[in-house]
Amino acid sequence: MRRSKSKNGTLVAVLLFAPHAAIASVPFKMSNKPVLYTHIISPAGRAAELTIKALNLDVEIREMNVFKRQHLNDEFKKLNPVQTIPTLDDNGFALWDSHAILIYLARRYGAGTDLYSEDFQQQARINAALFFESSILFARLRFCTDNLTVLGKAAIPEENQQRALEGLQRLESMLQSDYVAGDHLTIADLSCVTSVTTLHLMLKPSRDEFPKTFAWVERVAKLPYYEEVMARGLKAAGELIQMLTARNSAN
DSSP: OOBOSOOOOOOHHHHTTSTTSOOOOOOOOOOSSOEEEEOTTOHHHHHHHHHHHHTTBOOEEEEOOGGGTGGGSHHHHHHOTTOOSSEEEETTEEEESHHHHHHHHHHHHOTTSSTTOSSHHHHHHHHHHHHHIIIIIHHHHHHHHHHHHTSOOSSOOHHHHHHHHHHHHHHHHHOSSSBTTBSSOOHHHHHHHHHHHHHHHHHOOOTTTOHHHHHHHHHHTTSTTHHHHHHHHHHHHHHHHHHHHHHHHHO
16 A cells, blocks of 8 residues: 555435435446545544544545445445445455454554554553444444434434433543543544544533543544544534434424
8 A cells, every 4th residue: 555645334314315216336446546435424434534644545535425325236235245334445355344444554554653552452452442432432323313314303312312421421531641542642542533523513512521532532633634534524414413303303
């Protein structure tokens, strides 16, 4: 993989806007560099893009048209049998689930960096934070969004909001250093920050309740590539939440 001098998950919320739409073909084109199939509104996809930027890798970003259900096309299924985004195609080696992608990229292309330490105990801490993001933060984010998408509710029930806030409180307790797995930025931060900022967008938690989390987000947001990856995705997520709320309220 060439380095450039320049710069888990499904997407239920978007897909439900066109559940019966015709399945569009996937823009499979030969490429002489790795390809990431993703969509900007996906927190998992943004985590993969942040990692690519952190490693200064030259990867082609191909946005899947999820409105036309490109991820369900037979061509894409050959690449990824579970048909989720993000999916990485590294010159014929296909990998899905953002956490697996982040570990793979950091181990293959990030030797000598702190993103995924070579120390096995520090790796274990990073893995623990990644699994926490997958099983707690992102899972509870999905519980919130499913109320708007799958169940067609006009608002997220209080119970689901409280469960999500409880997940954020656990992260607050985890933050004993500047970053989630210690004193240095790792792929765990790049994974967690995408779900956390989306939860902040939905739940509007108070800084007084989560001072360490807000300070950590601001710390990560100072990365030179953060705004490029995150701004458009969070804007799209906010617009989607508003659209779903208005649509469901009218029904």
